[in-house]
Amino acid sequence: MGFDYALVHLKYTIPPAVVLTALYRPLLTKLDAYKIGFLVTVAVISTIPWDSYLIRNQIWSYPSHVIIGHTLCDIPLEEVFFFFIQTYNTSLLYLILSRPTFQPRFLRAVRSSSHPKGAINPQWRYYRVIGQVALVAITAWGWHMVRDARLATYTGLIIVWAVPFLLFLWTLAYQFILGLPLTNTVLPIMLPTLYLWIVDTLALKRGTWVINDGTKLGIHLWVGLDIEEALFFFLTNAVIVCGQLAFDNALSILAAFPDLFPQRAPLPSPALLMRALLTPASRYDELRIVGLQEAVTRLRKKSRSFYLASSVFQTQIRTDLLLLYSFCRVADDLVDDASSSTEAKSWIAKMQHFLELAYNPEDGADDAAMKKFVTETFPAGTQTALLHLPVSKLSREPLEDLLRGFEMDMDFESGTSPIRTEADLDVYAHRVAGTVAHMCIELIFSDYNTTLAPQDQQTVVEAGDRMGIALQCVNIARDIAVDTKMNRVYIPDTWLAEANLTAADVLKDPSGPMVEKLRTRLLDKAFSLHRGAKDAIERLPVEASGPLRVAVESYMEIGRVLRQEGYIVKAGRATVPKSRRLRVAWNTLRER
Template identity: 65%
Template structure:
């Protein structure tokens, strides 16, 4: 009886598990726990018979003085724990590195020329893995120095072949930070750990079944191959799982109302769904939504990565619609053209929420009346999960913007609040509606209504920050959102602000507006804690990332880019991290 192997865990495998758990804790939703437990179960079921065979046939062994004693099918309990902790650590590293990636945009419908390219890639990978398995079988048949290598290859090869066949597209399409990095980092780390263990004799590979080649002094080439392949299996398993989830949650026409914790059978059905059945318009809409968010709002793009997958998709599509609608009105060449766009948007929404308008009629109207680059934002709006009133109020907010053509619009603080409720409070309300759709609340209806009202107030607070940031930018296009009575009290006129939006009195008014914003924020933020647990952290990040702009505006000498105060990326990341861990 000894503790050498247990000490390896205490020194080298458990500390990374603790660190990764701490780092990923804010995102560790039930779906992530499900994925990790599922992979660990598969790892145990697939590895125990193989490892037991290696021990019983003398391929490797564990001296009695380095293990505690209990065994499972001849496998020391420390080795069984190693299967668990390696799978756990590599899985968490994968989840952490892939969190920023919106994976559904890496699906492909594989039509036309792309089908041939994908098919060729699949066949090449399958041929390579079949050759690896065949070589492994030959090594075993020769019963020579390649026996251990052969046993590794015929064990890992079929699993890799299956995963490649099911998820090759995702494996190839995802960024290397999602695939190669979570394989290579733990592999290199375990190579070092294994070197130390082999030198200490914690486990022994018997001679006669290994080549005797070392990757470096102390690390057998077979051990290096084993850890590389096991980490590849774990990551490819996670990728296949995410591939199935992306299919389930991206194509409602293929899988209506899928469970947030789908069964293995459902996951397999999703992976076996031919890519030709994917809705290409849906994929285009999501891809364009991601691009818009990256380009137009870095704060909200950072925040979007913290939301669970299916909710994140709908929020991206909602943002895409709001951004497109706003751009159509703001970029119109005249007030008449802007009013025409609003009329077309209202017609679209009336058709969507009508009991008589067909889907083809809606599609025809969008294609006939809106620019091609903006059509997906309308057609992919998740209207079935949203009530029509906030969308109508949003259009009324756009109409208030057009009133600037005739006379100053914002005369009092109440006018400013009404405007902000329409252009921002409505968006917050719709976000909460989507949250309650995906994660139904058990709260009474009146409490849910109170949360939505608080969301409206928070949207107003964010809009106040936006106005405070853009005083100079808005003045450049002939608009002043500061209330006229505030201007009068400061000894300014509307035209004074248009001519010189950087004078000292305006800084006082900016601070007044920011004070109102932070007051509303303080009153509304507690309502976040009554949201479903999956949305609390992400909503806090979305809110605090934007409120950080207000905090920057209160500092002397804040940086300005394109006329707007900016928050450095490192500061945005730190705000998100502190907020998630609150």
């Protein structure tokens, strides 16, 4: 009886688990726990028979003086714990590295040349076959080494046990595995592999576990590390990460194509996940994939704060929020980038007609009419934003109010400010920002179960509206100089009069000392509204309350920057350094 193997865990496997858990704990959701628990269960159950066979056939062994002595199927409990802790650590690292990536945008539709619309991405079928042939060949090679019963026996046993899992996962998720960035695939495999190679080298040198002579090749990756052990840790980590990738592939399909899976629970069953993975890529809606890709591009370009915050949301709600943002951004750009007020008003009228068609209670022909109107009326680069707006989860009124907010912007063209009083400012901010917060909360209540009564839900929605007004006040405070280039001053005329200014004075000099005082007044209003509304966020489902706080606090940080002297200005706007935005996000999540 000894504690050498237990000390390996205490020194080398448990500390990384503690660190990774602490890092990811603010982001951890029920779905993440479900994924990790599922993979840990599969890993332990599938490894026990294989490891037990190796021990009983004396391919490797554990000296009695290095283990406590308790076993399961002849496997020391320390070894059983290793199956758990390796899967747990690698899974957490994968979750940390992949969280910033919006994975549904990497889905790919596939069509053959015989399809009425023509071929699209036909080469992906060959990638699948090439991978399958290679993995089958490797498995056959491993089986040959096992049957040969010589020095390559251990290598062969590793291959015939691990590679079939990779073959299965490759067949289900090969597109996803190949399409994602290396931070989602290669990095979470290689980092824990390199670490475990070092740990294994130290353990082999101390004799904590022993690979018996006669079943190993005698080749070393480096001094002290047998090539078989290097292969074992590489393949096991590859299986763990590919298992996570297959899981996320299924979640991405469920989120990206709700028409294919209209009924689904927050924690999808293994059967539903398999159904998603087995759905042919020929059934994917390529226009929706394009819409998701364009939505991500718009968010990255137009709002770095909200793009950072979006990574905290789970896949389904993140998808809906991205599509909502994409519509709002396109609608705003169509109006702001119009060459004349007449053209801008025309776009507003066209979007109002779009809403009439989208919210028409009848189906069939009316849906086709809506699609026809969009494709014939709107620029090609904007169409997916309208076609994939999640109207089934949103009420029509806030979208109508959003367009009314754009109409208020048009009033500046007549030379008359629509923001005469603070009440006008509130109306405007409600229309262009409070409505967006309203719709975000509607999406959250649609995607997550809630125990709140309808009247309590309405209370949360109203608080969200006030929070949206707060964020718009920060936006106005930040963009005073930028707005003057469009001949717009969103500071109420009554506030200007109290400061002995007119809108013309601000247009002439948007950076004077009195303007700075008015900027401070806008920020004071924003932070007052923020304090009064932020507690309501905590009444949202827990999966959404933390991420929504990140979105809010990331933007409010702009207001905090504006309060500081010498803030950094880029393109006429105050900016928050990325490191500071990350720190705000981290601190905000830790508060829950």
